[in-house]
Amino acid sequence: IQLVQSGPEVRKPGASVKISCKVSGYTFTESGISWVRQAPGQGLEWMGWISAYNGNKDFLQKFQGRLTLTTDTVADIAYMELRSLTSDDSAVYYCARRGFHSGGYYPDYWGQGTLVTVS
Amino acid sequence: QSLLTQPPAVSAAPGQRVRISCSGGSSNIGMNYVAWYQQFPGTPPKLIIYHNEQRPSGISDQFSGSRSGSSATLDIAGVQTGDEATYYCGAWDSDLRAWVFGGGTILSVL
Numbered sequence: 001i002q003l004v005q006s007g008p009e010v011r012k013p014g015a016s017v018k019i020s021c022k023v024s025g026y027t028f029t030e031s032g033i034s035w036v037r038q039a040p041g042q043g044l045e046w047m048g049w050i051s052a053y054n055g056n057k058d059f060l061q062k063f064q065g066r067l068t069l070t071t072d073t074v075a076d077i078a079y080m081e082l083r084s085l086t087s088d089d090s091a092v093y094y095c096a097r098r099g100f101h102s103g104g105y106y107p108d109y110w111g112q113g114t115l116v117t118v119s
Numbered sequence: 120q121s122l123l124t125q126p127p128a129v130s131a132a133p134g135q136r137v138r139i140s141c142s143g144g145s146s147n148i149g150m151n152y153v154a155w156y157q158q159f160p161g162t163p164p165k166l167i168i169y170h171n172e173q174r175p176s177g178i179s180d181q182f183s184g185s186r187s188g189s190s191a192t193l194d195i196a197g198v199q200t201g202d203e204a205t206y207y208c209g210a211w212d213s214d215l216r217a218w219v220f221g222g223g224t225i226l227s228v229l
Contacts, residue, residue, distance in 0.1 A: 036220075104211070
């Protein structure tokens with residue numbers, strides 16, 4: 001199982017960024033994709049997830065209104081778009097498969113991360 | 120401020136056992152399964168425990184997890200310098216409808 005993310009991005013404040021996450025090694029529509037970010041020197045912050053099966057989503061409240069999660073089930077790619085960027089959004093953004101194990105769902109396999117710099 | 124509380128750092132001598140705690144609440148650890156992740160600098164997190172105590176294939180039995188009430192613990196037996204990393208707990212929060220992580224615990228092997 002692999003999740004390969006798009007490359008680093010630099011944006012100005014107020015702009016948007018869209019990151020892709022290409023998956024392989026499993027049936028894309030059987031799982032969801034979570035998005036997690038990590039600011040420099042900080043901990044992990046879950047942002048939201050989307051089902052690749054039916055498009056169901058959950059978002060962390062703080063991102064409501066400026067976060068869009070989509071999937072392309074033909075190409076097996078998930079996308080995360082974040083709008084109205086500020087310097088606080090500078091972080092490494094990860095996609096992770098929302099895997100099902102023993103009755104629960106977990107971010108299990110992770111992409112390599114995409115550095116977003118807002119400056 | 121994380122909903123799940125972990126000690127910022129723990130340390131141990133090589134070969135010792137280390138325990139990392141994760142304290143949550145009734146809407147997360149108290150009613151949903153806990154996972155633990157290991158992260159080395161510059162790399163993505165790696166799932167090492169799920170379902171409170173289960174290890175994914177390929178994860179050493181050096182790592183074990185447990186849950187009691189609204190708290191969880193990660194035990195690392197016989198720590199070595201190669202285990203120096205940051206460890207995060209995580210769980211689904213049913214009230215927030217969001218996955219929540221602890222703030223992370225840096226393990227130092229002295």
